[in-house]
Every structure is written in structure tokens, then in C-alpha cells.
């Protein structure tokens with residue numbers, strides 16, 4: 001869960017110590033603001049703000065035995081169970097340690113030094129992170145100025161035969177804007193030599209999925225996560241989907257036990273409790289509406305969102321407002337380092353949105 005990059009690049013190698021690869025030396029370290037978040041109103045990481053389904057906890061308690069913990073994970077049950085839920089063939093699914101590992105495995109499978117990777121800006125920071133570790137040649141296309149809409153024509157124009165990967169969050173974090181399926185199909189047709197990742201971490205709030213395009217597009221990879229709507233961010237579980245021949249290669253580049261057995265167990269109960277997820281989507285969408293109306297009343301500009309967060313244009317006081325909200329135990333994410341004056345707020349329940357608006361109103 002990366003945050004803003006630090007300007008200090010941490011380049012000093014102690015005398016006598018091995019010298020890291022140039023790609024690592026040249027990277028800025030990431031420092032996620034993860035400390036002391038529990039107990040606050042957590043509107044800063046786009047998590048499920050009320051926690052996972054209680055049924056998952058009960059299920060884990062029932063299933064946990066000393067023997068179970070002593071055995072290496074076995075995915076024989078979870079893989080077909082999740083494949084059925086996502087309506088794909090088990091051979092089209094790779095279980096991953098969160099979406100982050102899905103991105104890493106994809107890059108490790110397809111990207112050599114100096115290979116061209118196309119990213120959008122601003123977007124989820126881990127695309128750049130893994131591409132940098134791999135010493136890729138990174139090119140970034142900006143989301144459209146002002147509206148922060150998906151820059152489809154600009155991206156299509158940037159794709160060339162040397163493009164080896166295109167990494168897209170749909171809807172995007174932190175803009176909340178999305179690209180429709182027709183746009184994704186155009187990208188897939190243009191980027192035939194590239195692995196195209198559509199990261200659907202916020203799918204449930206938006207309803208657009210590229211999963212159905214997999215049979216027709218051998219260059220398509222789709223990821224989903226249990227970190228957001230399912231409230232299982234601590235478990236680290238994601239899924240990466242593609243045609244089975246691709247998944248076989250991804251599998252070769254992945255360590256065999258990267259998904260822990262508790263996460264694999266928890267996911268099976270998570271997908272059984274469909275009511276929990278449906279209710280949360282309904283509540284979060286109502287909260288998003290309430291929040292946007294509240295922002296309009298306060299004359300705060302925002303980007304219309306298709307996800308469980310909203311990017312607000314707060315202006316010059318963005319960092320101060322984030323800090324003053326924190327004093328009131330309301331956590332939000334400053335994004336002004338990538339889009340001037342912008343702060344991102346997660347939506348959860350209407351009650352939480354009211355609390356956030358009240359706190360913001362006291363500060364403004």
C-alpha cells in the first residue's frame with residue numbers, strides 16, 4: 001500500500017556492503033502512512049470501512065487446528081471454488097498474494113531490462129514500483145487535465161510494437177474515473193505485443209469487467225482483490241485471470257506458496273456471503289452520493305467517481321486539512337504531490353460520510 005515517494009533516494013551503500021542493482025539504487029523508497037490507523041475513521045486506504053463479514057471470522061475459528069497450520073497451503077479446493085465464482089476455468093486463474101503480487105508476477109513474466117511499460121498518471125503506485133524494480137523503460141500517459149478522464153486516444157497513440165505491458169486500474173485510483181469495455185477492446189487490439197493488465201480492485205462499485213473478454217484476447221490479464229469490498233486487506237489475497245496458456249507461464253514465475261492457507265480458507269467463506277457484499281455496495285454508493293452532495297454544499301469541487309472513494313479539489317490547504325482531520329481521528333489521503341490541491345476520501349457508510357462532512361465543515 002504505497003504512499004507518496006520520498007525525495008531522498010537512499011543511495012548510500014555502506015562500505016564493504018554489496019551494491020544493489022542500479023534499478024533499485026535509483027528508486028525512491030515508498031513509505032506508506034500505515035501506522036496507528038486502527039480505531040480512527042479510516043477513509044484513507046479505500047478499504048472496507050466496517051470490516052469483513054463476521055462469517056469469515058467464525059469460519060476461520062472453526063477450521064483452524066494445529067495440524068492445519070503445520071501443513072503447507074494446498075489450493076486444490078480454493079482454486080476451483082473461486083474459478084466457479086468468477087465464472088472462469090480453474091486453469092485461467094492464478095491466486096496471488098494480493099493484487100500487488102499479481103502485478104509483480106506479470107512484470108517478472110514479461111518484462112526484461114529496458115522493455116517499454118506504459119502506465120497512466122496518476123494511478124496505483126505499485127505499477128511503477130514493480131516496473132522500476134524490473135528496470136523497465138516506463139512511459140506515462142496523463143489522465144486528462146481537469147476532468148481526470150481516461151485518456152483513451154492518448155494511450156492508443158502511445159502504444160507501439162515495442163510496448164511490452166500496459167497497466168490500467170479500472171476504475172482508477174485515485175481519480176475514480178473508468179474506461180468502458182469498448183475502450184479496453186481498442187487497447188487490446190492496438191497493443192497486440194503487450195500484456196495488458198486491467199486491475200479491477202474496485203469492480204463491485206462500478207460494474208465494468210473485462211473478464212468476459214479473456215477468451216477472445218490472448219494479451220488480456222484481469223486482476224481482482226479481496227482487500228477492498230471483502231474487507232480482507234490484512235489477508236493479502238488476489239486473483240489474476242488470463243487465458244490458460246498465459247496462466248501457465250505466470251505460474252512458473254510465482255513462488256509456490258505465496259498465498260497463505262488462512263487467506264485461501266477465508267476467501268471461500270467470503271464468496272458465500274454474497275448478501276454482505278451486496279449490502280456494502282448499496283450502502284457505499286448511497287454514502288458516495290451523500291458525500292458528493294455535502295461537498296457541493298460546501299462548494300468543494302470533486303471528480304465524479306465510479307469507485308468507493310472520491311477525489312476532492314481542496315486547494316492550497318490540502319495537507320493542512322488532512323492533518324486537521326487526523327486530529328479529529330478522521331484519516332484521508334493527501335494526493336497533492338501528484339494532482340495539485342487534491343485529497344482522496346474513501347466512502348463506507350452514510351453515517352461515516354456524515355461524520356467526515358461534519359469534521360470537514362468544522363475545519364473549513
Ligand SMILES: Cc1ncc(COP(=O)(O)O)c(C=O)c1O
Nearest residue numbers: 098099100124169173201225227
Ligand atoms: C487500483 C488498485 N489495485 C490494487 C490495490 C491493492 O490491492 P491488494 O491489496 O490486493 O494488493 C489497490 C489498493 O489501494 C488499488 O488502488
